[in-house]
Amino acid sequence: MVDALISVDDLGYSYCGRQHLFHGVSFALHAGERLAVLGDNGVGKTTLLSLLVGLRKARSGSITAFGTRCESEAEFVAVRKRVGYVFQDPDDQLFCPTVLEDLCFGPINLGMSEAEAVDVSRAMLEQLGIASLADKVSFQLSGGQKRIVTLASVLVMQPDVLLLDEPTNALDAHARERLLSTLLELPQAMIVVSHDKDFVESLATRSCTLQPAGLMAPLRPVVA
Amino acid sequence: MALGHSSAAWNGQALSRDGGQLAAFDPRLKLMLSIGFALAVVLVESTALKALFAVVGLSLCVIAGIPRAKLLRRIAALEGFMVLMVLLLPFTVPGPTLFSVGGLHASWTGLHQGVDILLTATAVVAGLMALVGSLPANVLGQTLASFGVPERLVALLMLTVRYLDVVGGEYRRMRNSMRARAFVAGTNRHTWRSVGHLVGMGLLRSIDRAERVTDAMRCRGFDGRYPILYPFRWQLHDTVAALASALVLIGVVMWSMP
Numbered sequence: 001m002v003d004a005l006i007s008v009d010d011l012g013y014s015y016c017g018r019q020h021l022f023h024g025v026s027f028a029l030h031a032g033e034r035l036a037v038l039g040d041n042g043v044g045k046t047t048l049l050s051l052l053v054g055l056r057k058a059r060s061g062s063i064t065a066f067g068t069r070c071e072s073e074a075e076f077v078a079v080r081k082r083v084g085y086v087f088q089d090p091d092d093q094l095f096c097p098t099v100l101e102d103l104c105f106g107p108i109n110l111g112m113s114e115a116e117a118v119d120v121s122r123a124m125l126e127q128l129g130i131a132s133l134a135d136k137v138s139f140q141l142s143g144g145q146k147r148i149v150t151l152a153s154v155l156v157m158q159p160d161v162l163l164l165d166e167p168t169n170a171l172d173a174h175a176r177e178r179l180l181s182t183l184l185e186l187p188q189a190m191i192v193v194s195h196d197k198d199f200v201e202s203l204a205t206r207s208c209t210l211q212p213a214g215l216m217a218p219l220r221p222v223v224a
Numbered sequence: 225m226a227l228g229h230s231s232a233a234w235n236g237q238a239l240s241r242d243g244g245q246l247a248a249f250d251p252r253l254k255l256m257l258s259i260g261f262a263l264a265v266v267l268v269e270s271t272a273l274k275a276l277f278a279v280v281g282l283s284l285c286v287i288a289g290i291p292r293a294k295l296l297r298r299i300a301a302l303e304g305f306m307v308l309m310v311l312l313l314p315f316t317v318p319g320p321t322l323f324s325v326g327g328l329h330a331s332w333t334g335l336h337q338g339v340d341i342l343l344t345a346t347a348v349v350a351g352l353m354a355l356v357g358s359l360p361a362n363v364l365g366q367t368l369a370s371f372g373v374p375e376r377l378v379a380l381l382m383l384t385v386r387y388l389d390v391v392g393g394e395y396r397r398m399r400n401s402m403r404a405r406a407f408v409a410g411t412n413r414h415t416w417r418s419v420g421h422l423v424g425m426g427l428l429r430s431i432d433r434a435e436r437v438t439d440a441m442r443c444r445g446f447d448g449r450y451p452i453l454y455p456f457r458w459q460l461h462d463t464v465a466a467l468a469s470a471l472v473l474i475g476v477v478m479w480s481m482p
Contacts, residue, residue, distance in 0.1 A: 055439045077445070085443040091390045092436040097362030097382055101453055109445030114453055137362070139389040157444065 003067055004028035005161050005189055006052060006083075011061035013047055021047060023060060024214035029161065034183075034190045036204035043210050045193040046088060049163045052191070053080050066160070081110060084154030084188075088165040090146035094138040099125070099149055102138060106157040124156040128182060144175025151182065162190040168199050245287045250462040251359050251367040257469055258355035264473040265347045268480040271336070274343040281350030288354040295353070302349055303342070310338035361385040369452045379450040383437075390433070395426055 012023030021044040029035055039045050050056045052063060054076025063070050065079045087093045096102040103121035108114065125131045130148055133141065141149060147167065154162065167183075168176050180202055183190070194200050200207055209216045246254065265277045285295050314322060319333025356364065362385060369378040402418065409415050438446075 050439065053443055055442065080443050081445055083443075085440070087436065087440050089436070091387075092433060093440040095383060095386055095437050095441065097360075097365070097385050101362070101451070104453060105441075105446075105451055106444040108449075108451045109447065114451070117451075118453070138386060153444070 004030050004064075005066060006191075007064045008052070009062050009064075011048075011051065011063065012059050013044060013051060013056065014059050020059075020212065022210060022212050022214065025061070025210070027208065027215055029189050029191060031160075031189050032187070032205075034192065034203055034205045036192045036194060036200040036207035037210055037215075038194070038200065038207060039210035043212065045210050046165055048210060049085065049165055049191065049193060052163065053083055053085055081157070082159055083161045083163060084157060084159035085163040086150050086154050086165065086167060088169060090143075090150045091139075093150045093153065094141075094146060097137055098134075099136050099138060099141070100134040102149065103153050103156050106153060110157060121156055124152050128152050128155075142175075143170050144172065144178070147171060147175065147179060148182070151179075155186070159188060162186070162188045164190060164192045164194075166194055167192065168194060168196045245289070246284075246354070246358060248461065249465060250456050250458050251363050252370060252456065252458070253462045253466055254355040254359065255364075255367050255371070256466070258352050260470065260473050261351040261355070262348045264477050265344055265351070267477045270480055271340055271343065273476065273480055274340060274347060277347040278343050278350065281347045281354065284354035285350050288358040290353060290358065298353065299346070299350070302345060306342045306345055310335070310342055313338035313341075366452055366456075370456075375450055375452070378452060382450070382452075387433075387437075391426070391430055394429055395422075398422055398425065 007028035009026050010023075011025040012020055014020045025048065027035070037045055037048065047056060051058050052065075054063075054070060054073065066082060068075060068078075070076055070079055094102050096105060100118065100121055103124060104114070104117040107117035107120055112120070122131065122134060125134055128148060128151070130145070130152065133145060133149060136145075138146070138149070151167075164183075167179060171179060176196075176199065180199060183203055190203075192200065192204060261277075261281070265274060268274060268277070282295075282299075286292075314330035314332075314334035315328050317331050317334030317337060319331035322330045322332050322335060324330070359367065362382060365378050365382045365385070368381070369375065399422065402422065407418060409419070
């Protein structure tokens with residue numbers, strides 16, 4: 001089998017000085033896979049995602065991304081350029097006054113000039129069918145628009161892997177369908193944290209449940 | 225409450241504003257002009273000229289397309305302070321007596337100074353409202369940055385513009401949930417403690433959110449530089465307007481000097 005994009009071995013995390021949140025988590029994500037992570041509230045799903053991009057430091061175990069074992073901040077900075085993380089609350093992610101500026105943020109950080117960043121950002125908005133939002137102000141967008149814009153702000157960096165944290169949170173049926181069809185068309189491998197069973201079944205190629213004692217394969221291991 | 229009010233003010237300020245007839249001009253010109261205008265108002269000494277500037281400032285507001293109701297409300301808020309001063313100054317500044325009330329003498333000089341200050345403040349505020357107040361908040365940030373205002377200060381302004389509404393929304397939701405549980409503010413310990421909790425929780429949530437925002441920025445490769453785009457284009461009519469207004473302002477100031 002081809003090398004995994006991200007593989008995690010015996011990962012564990014605990015808040016400082018407290019009991020383990022989870023430990024013994026191991027899995028591998030391969031190209032083209034869409035892995036769903038289920039689990040109860042507070043079991044550490046969001047924390048797991050933030051460990052993968054080095055926003056928090058694991059207490060035990062190892063993370064290997066794109067063939068490199070990652071431990072230092074510098075190694076994770078490189079990972080973040082190839083892994084797009086869509087946060088649970090779009091208001092955490094869209095921090096610029098206007099949508100276009102927000103989309104330009106990532107590409108500029110990747111080293112593009114402003115003009116190039118504007119070009120690729122407009123193209124990305126076009127591609128997702130939201131070109132009309134370019135000059136809108138982030139806080140005036142609807143929940144569904146915010147979600148698509150956060151996705152755009154990450155996709156515009158052309159990541160190899162997407163991490164999605166509760167992407168259907170607070171979306172109505174229409175916005176949810178639109179998000180699903182957008183995600184299904186993307187080539188990227190994904191890790192999706194979600195409570196939305198129907199959504200996960202339509203999207204994921206594989207799913208597992210996070211428990212304090214590690215990742216468990218679900219009753220139905222492979223979905224479609 | 226104060227927070228709700230200020231966020232509403234930014235809402236009106238920020239966005240779908242077209243700047244009326246002044247929209248076509250470069251924001252940098254508007255910022256420079258508002259500073260020049262304020263300087264000229266302060267430098268001229270004659271009351272008649274100050275009155276003229278106030279009229280020009282208010283006319284600019286109308287040209288900039290600021291809705292009458294909003295304009296009147298803002299001017300009224302300003303004049304509220306000013307009227308108090310115009311009433312008090314005649315009694316505190318020595319000079320020829322205008323009239324006397326119960327042994328207190330009101331002076332001409334004081335009244336004159338009061339009116340001067342009132343006209344100056346009105347003119348400066350009207351000029352600012354028309355020229356800077358008509359800029360969307362994010363454009364104001366970009367303009368300041370293009371004038372070399374430190375990036376951190378501009379980032380602070382931009383992030384405030386962005387998150388005022390979010391923080392305001394959080395505050396309103398908490399406040400509503402208090403009201404939904406039959407909370408009515410009064411003058412008692414329970415109210416003080418509850419409002420204290422509300423403010424404290426608001427701060428905690430803000431810190432929490434600030435950390436998540438930083439995390440999200442780092443995920444997209446944030447390295448401490450806040451990108452600011454400059455979408456403006458200085459055009460011929462900006463140069464013409466800049467030269468013409470500089471000429472008029474300097475001319476008026478020179479002419480009024482003794």
